Amino acid sequence: xxxxxxxxxxxxxxxxxxxxxxxxxxxxxxxxxxxxxxxxxxxxxxxxxxxxxxxxxxxxxxxxxxxxxxxxxxxxxxxxxxxxxxxxxxxxxxxxxxxxxxxxxxxxxxxxxxxxxxxxxxxxxxxxxxxxxxxxxxxxxxxxxxxxxxxxxxxxxxxxxxxxxxxxxxxxxxxxxxxxxxxxxxxxxxxxxxxxxxx
Numbered sequence: 401x402x403x404x405x406x407x408x409x410x411x412x413x414x415x416x417x418x419x420x421x422x423x424x425x426x427x428x429x430x431x432x433x434x435x436x437x438x439x440x441x442x443x444x445x446x447x448x449x450x451x452x453x454x455x456x457x458x459x460x461x462x463x464x465x466x467x468x469x470x471x472x473x474x475x476x477x478x479x480x481x482x483x484x485x486x487x488x489x490x491x492x493x494x495x496x497x498x499x500x501x502x503x504x505x506x507x508x509x510x511x512x513x514x515x516x517x518x519x520x521x522x523x524x525x526x527x528x529x530x531x532x533x534x535x536x537x538x539x540x541x542x543x544x545x546x547x548x549x550x551x552x553x554x555x556x557x558x559x560x561x562x563x564x565x566x567x568x569x570x571x572x573x574x575x576x577x578x579x580x581x582x583x584x585x586x587x588x589x590x591x592x593x594x595x596x597x598x599x
Contacts, residue, residue, distance in 0.1 A: 407444070408437020456488050464488065476511070476553070480543045483512050498557040501532075504564070507557045508534060511550060512542030521565065533565045
């Protein structure tokens with residue numbers, strides 16, 4: 401099968417042999433198809449670019465922000481471009497699982513905490529039946545390390561009657577605001593940092 405440099409060369413090759421005779425520089429059909437072919441080639445390139453920009457996985461950083469606006473998901477503080485791309489890609493799956501333990505885990509996984517797990521609080525205190533602890537854990541340091549940003553995203557997908565708490569199961573860096581209050585607890589609360597929505 402013949403290979404062509406562009407649409408113009410392909411169109412010229414479709415002509416009858418007598419119309420292709422002579423030097424290309426002097427053949428009016430060749431000149432016409434070179435001009436028209438460039439327009440088609442440019443249009444093809446633009447269409448492929450539009451296709452690439454319309455898909456989250458191949459969109460540029462500028463267009464990812466537009467995809468985020470369409471989905472009501474702005475870029476989070478500290479979020480790098482690839483984490484944002486992953487979070488946007490997972491939007492439908494997270495929304496489908498909203499209100500479940502799996503939905504919460506998917507939300508934190510989308511923020512870079514892929515090895516996180518959840519433990520219900522009633523195991524240590526039966527009166528805290530609607531609370532749970534999200535232990536944030538990842539293989540590599542997540543760019544999203546502001547606990548209030550993480551909490552805001554979890555609050556969007558958790559079960560309405562539940563209350564999240566957060567902990568670290570391994571060493572890690574998480575930003576917490578300077579404001580803090582202290583009071584005595586009568587139950588074990590190892591590694592818990594904050595309770596969802598309490599700030």
